[in-house]
Amino acid sequence: MNIPDNLKYTKDHEWVRVEDDVAWVGITDYAQGELGDIVFVEIETVGDSLNKGETFGTVEAVKTVSDVFLPVSGEILESNPVLSDTPEVVNEDPYGEGWMIKVKMSNPAELDDLMDVEAYQKMINA
C-alpha cells in the first residue's frame, strides 16, 4: 500500500498535495484498489467554487459508482485532461498521472483538518 508522507488525506480517501495556494486532489492507492478497474471519471465542476465536502466528480469502476468529495473549499481550476480517455491511470498512478483536479483554495486553514499519513494509515487499517 502506497501512502506518500507529503500528502494530506480525507476520510473518503481523497489526497491533497499543496503547491502555494493551489491544492492538487486525487484518490488514494487504497481507494483505487478497493474500487477495482476504473472505467469512467466524470468531472463537470471546473470553474465552480465549491465548499469542502461537496461532490466535485464521479468515479465509475466496472461494478460501482462513487462520488468524489472536495477536501478543501475553493474554485476548481482544472481537471486532469487525460482521465476522459484513459481513466485507468487512476489505478496505475493514483498520486501522479492519475490526479483529478486542481483547486484554488479559499481557506487554506482547512488543510489542518485533514489527516496526515499516520492518521490515514491508522484509519484504513482499522
Added chain:
Amino acid sequence: MKITPLVEIHQQLGAKMVPFAGFLMPVEYSGIQDEHITVRTKLGVFDVSHMGEIWIRGPKALDFLQWVTSNDVSALYDGKVQYSCFPNGQGGIVDDLLVYRFAEDEYLLVVNASNIGKDYNWLVERGNEMGLTAGKEIENVSDEMAQLAIQGPLALKAMQKLTKEPVTDMKYYTFKKTEFAGIPGAIFSTTGYTGAGGCEVYVPADKAVRLWEAVMDAGKEYGIKPVGLGARDTLRLEMGFCLYGNDITDKTSPIEAGLGWITKFVDGKNFIDRDLLWKQKQEGVERRLKGFVLIDRGIPRQHYPVYNEAHEQIGEVTSGTMSPMLKQGIGMGYLQKGYWKEGTPVWIGIRNKFLQARVVKPPFYKPED
C-alpha cells in the same frame, strides 16, 4: 455464509471475496477487465460451484419436465443440454436453467445459486401433484457437486489434455460423462455464460480442488487465469444473456424477456402458463427486454430510467456496464412498445442527465469481429 470447496484457493490467489447468493465468492483476482479480456482472447477458469443441481428421475420425468419448463424437453437426446425456464403460473419466471438429458428417464437441472431453495420447493410441490417424490424422483444435490467453467477460445484445446474422450469437436450445448483429470464420472459440457466458447465441468465436491489444480496446470501454457463473478457479469452482458434477478424475475414473462425461443408451443406439450404466454405471443406485449449502447459517454446501471426524446420515461435499465471489449456503455432494460426497433434513439437518465443511446440487438460484442 456458505462457501465452495475452493474458498481457500481463492483467498491464496488474492481474490477479492464478496457475499453472493449466500456464498462467499471471488469477485475478481487480477482485475475485472484483465480477466474479461483473458476469457475473450485465451481462457479463464471460474469457480461456479455455487450453482444448484437437481436430478429429476423416473418414468414420469419427461412429462414432469414438459409441464414445469418452457422449452421442449422431448427435443433432447442423451448427451444434449437445453436452456429453459420455469414459468411461475402467474406469467413470471421462477428461474432460468439448463436441462441435461442423461437418459429418457434421467435429467439434471442446473439452476441459479440464489434460487436453489425456491426452485427445489417449487419442483417438489409441482412434482407431488404428479406423483413424484422429494428425495427420490426429485433430488437436490447442490451441496455435493462442484462446478468449474473453463471459458475462452483456447479452453477446449487446453482441457483436451485432461481426458481421453475427444472434446475439441463437441457441439455447443452437449455433454459427456467421462473421466476427467483422473476424476471418474465427471460431467463435461460445452456450455457457458460468456459466449467465448469452452466448457463447464461438474465433479463431486470433494474432488473440486483436484479439478481446479489440474485445470490451472493444463491451461498454464495457454495463459489461463482465474476469473471472478465481476467478469462473469460483464462477459454475459456483452452477449446479452439474461441474469435472473436483474433481467428476468418472477414479474417478467419469457415473451417479454425475448425468451420466446425457449418457449415452445408444440403439440403435446402442455406447460405452466402455456395459455397465458400463447396469448402474449399472439397479441403482443406492452414491454420487451431490449439491448442498447450508449452513444454519449457514460455507463448505464440497474434501475436507471430510460427516456424517449421528449424525456418521458419509457423503461428502466435491468443490467448495464462498460463493455470491456467495446469500451462503451451497454445495457438491457424493458422498454415500452414503440421503442423496440434497432437503431431507435433512447436516453438513459444518469445523474440528472439524459445520455443518448441506441437500441441494438445483442450480442453487443461478436467474437468473430
